[in-house]
Amino acid sequence: MITVKEAKKGDEYIIIDLIKQLAANQNPDKYVETNVGLLRKAIFKENPDCSFLLAYNKEKAVGYLSFTWNYSIWIGRRHMLLDDLYVNENYRNNRVGEKLMIEAKKICVENRIAIIKWEVEEKNESALRFYNRLGAKSKVKVICKWDFNDSFKN
Numbered sequence: 392m393i394t395v396k397e398a399k400k401g402d403e404y405i406i407i408d409l410i411k412q413l414a415a416n417q418n419p420d421k422y423v424e425t426n427v428g429l430l431r432k433a434i435f436k437e438n439p440d441c442s443f444l445l446a447y448n449k450e451k452a453v454g455y456l457s458f459t460w461n462y463s464i465w466i467g468r469r470h471m472l473l474d475d476l477y478v479n480e481n482y483r484n485n486r487v488g489e490k491l492m493i494e495a496k497k498i499c500v501e502n503r504i505a506i507i508k509w510e511v512e513e514k515n516e517s518a519l520r521f522y523n524r525l526g527a528k529s530k531v532k533v534i535c536k537w538d539f540n541d542s543f544k545n
């Protein structure tokens with residue numbers, strides 16, 4: 392049976408492992424720059440920078456959903472910003488992803504938050520199908536990123 396739990400202290404190693412699985416699944420894991428220490432600092436404090444839901448099959452973590460909170464200025468309310476959703480390949484098509492999304496929605500409702508937003512690669516057709524089936528609507532926009540990491544070198 393699949394259960395979904397919020398990540399607790401000590402789960403950093405499980406989370407890093409799942410993040411690396413997702414990175415390897417999508418592209419080389421060289422993009423994963425975070426580590427256990429950075430994650431611990433970001434998650435386990437009063438106002439966390441990010442939060443994680445973990446899906447377990449018995450004792451084994453088989454998927455995760457990460458999120459942050461954001462503020463819609465025009466609406467005047469906060470919304471959940473979904474960062475990653477990942478289910479280990481061996482556990483797909485068993486509604487693990489759906490359970491993670493439903494738990495995220497539950498957290499929103501408990502906090503009187505009515506919207507979850509996230510980004511999906513246009514070519515990720517199966518994920519788009521999955522989200523549409525849940526009832527999410529999608530529209531195409533361009534993502535801009537101004538990376539000035541070079542300013543901090545030397």
Ligand SMILES: CC(C)(COP(=O)(O)OP(=O)(O)OC[C@H]1O[C@@H](n2cnc3c(N)ncnc32)[C@H](O)[C@@H]1OP(=O)(O)O)[C@@H](O)C(=O)NCCC(=O)NCCS
Nearest residue numbers: 476477478483484485486487488489510511517518520521
């Ligand atoms: C997208 C993702 C999270 C879905 O996770 P999942 O646990 O496989 O999701 P579900 O089992 O709820 O649904 C997946 C499929 O199984 C089917 N399914 C689920 N339960 C079923 C059941 N009882 N009987 C028959 N089919 C079922 C669904 O129809 C769905 O197919 P479709 O959406 O392609 O039509 C997973 O595929 C994944 O990790 N992908 C790689 C990472 C990724 O792309 N993440 C999203 C980035 S935005």
